[in-house]
Amino acid sequence: MRARGSTGQTHPRNALSLTNVGYFASLTWFNPDLHRLDNQTLIPFFAEDTPTTIQELSISGKEHVITARMNADPTYPRMFAEAFPGASADVIHIARALAAFQTTLISFQSPFDLGTMSEPAKRGQALFNSETTGCFHCHGGRDFNLDDEAGRLWFQNVGLYNVAGRGDYPDVSVHGPAAARATQGLSLVTEKKEDRGKFRTPSLRNVAVTGPYMHDGSVATLVDVIEIFNQGGRDIRAGAFSGDGRQNPNKDHRVRSLALTREQKADLLEFLKSLTDECFLNEPHFSDPAAPPPKRPAYCR
Ligand code: HEC
Incomplete structure (x- = not known):
């Protein structure tokens, strides 16, 4: 499915798979200069509807709403303080946390x-x-x-x-x-x-x-x-x-x-x-924490 922005606008490009993305030399369909996941994450955060870009999350001027939501959550502030001692829960650190999560999306248990x-x-x-x-x-x-x-x-x-x-x-x-x-x-x-x-x-x-x-x-x-x-x-x-x-x-x-x-x-x-990795697709750590954990095949490590 092509991705939709926060207001329902359909993105002109197909969302790229994040499988093993932490190993990739470049991160988007055509930009050879984007090498860091945390920098990439900021693009959909701020992308607006302009003549040359499409609206994604479009949070400019609303950064405080995002950080307030984070700080009001029962679990995030504690986890945030552990991950980034002394840092405040700003947009940059939220991007870094999302980037760190993406580097854990590792798939090496396909039949191949x-x-x-x-x-x-x-x-x-x-x-x-x-x-x-x-x-x-x-x-x-x-x-x-x-x-x-x-x-x-x-x-x-x-x-x-x-x-x-x-x-x-x-x-x-x-x-x-x-x-x-x-x-x-x-x-x-x-x-x-x-x-x-x-x-x-x-x-x-x-x-x-x-x-x-x-x-x-x-x-x-x-x-x-x-x-x-x-x-x-x-x-x-x-x-x-x-x-x-x-x-x-x-x-x-x-x-x-x-x-x-x-x-x-x-x-x-x-x-x-044969490149489909059922262990990866059913990994509880990547699934909705509120939903019942998926069942992984017995051979998974
Ligand atoms: C010249 C380099 C090149 C060769 C040769 C090539 N591919 Fe690709 N392949 C690409 C590129 C680049 C894309 C993305 C093109 C685009 O979206 O405009 C792509 C897209 C794909 C996709 C879609 C993946 C996705 O997630 O959208 C599949 C599947 C694929 N190739 C399989 C193959 C197979 C099978 C062969 C051999 C028969 C092959 N490719 C040969 C470069 C190549």
């Missing part, structure tokens, strides 16, 4: 991690890591987003759009000015034409439960995602966004027609499903 993948999933893994598909070129590494310790960043155009054959991603006439800027990707930061439509390679951990897909949530299922990569991009034949994404001038050359068989596509899907 535990070596309990099905035979089709194993075949899918071999395909994923082969030149037949080339998936691994972009979705390499421990979290399938090619992040590495050198902190290099990865943004690519995978040919989802080519509005009016101009290489554009969806524009102003349809979503309004905020979305027009928001959908162009890395070029928003670099202001380079060739960076239009480049978005961060997302991690694929738990991807089977995080639909819809892509930066704008415009792809409903994993079957559809696999078909788009199989076709070497997305050809949109009708409507405001029509254009052949396969011919987008900024498209990465590794996204190309693959001509996969039905079995190969099914195997790839099984591999993606």
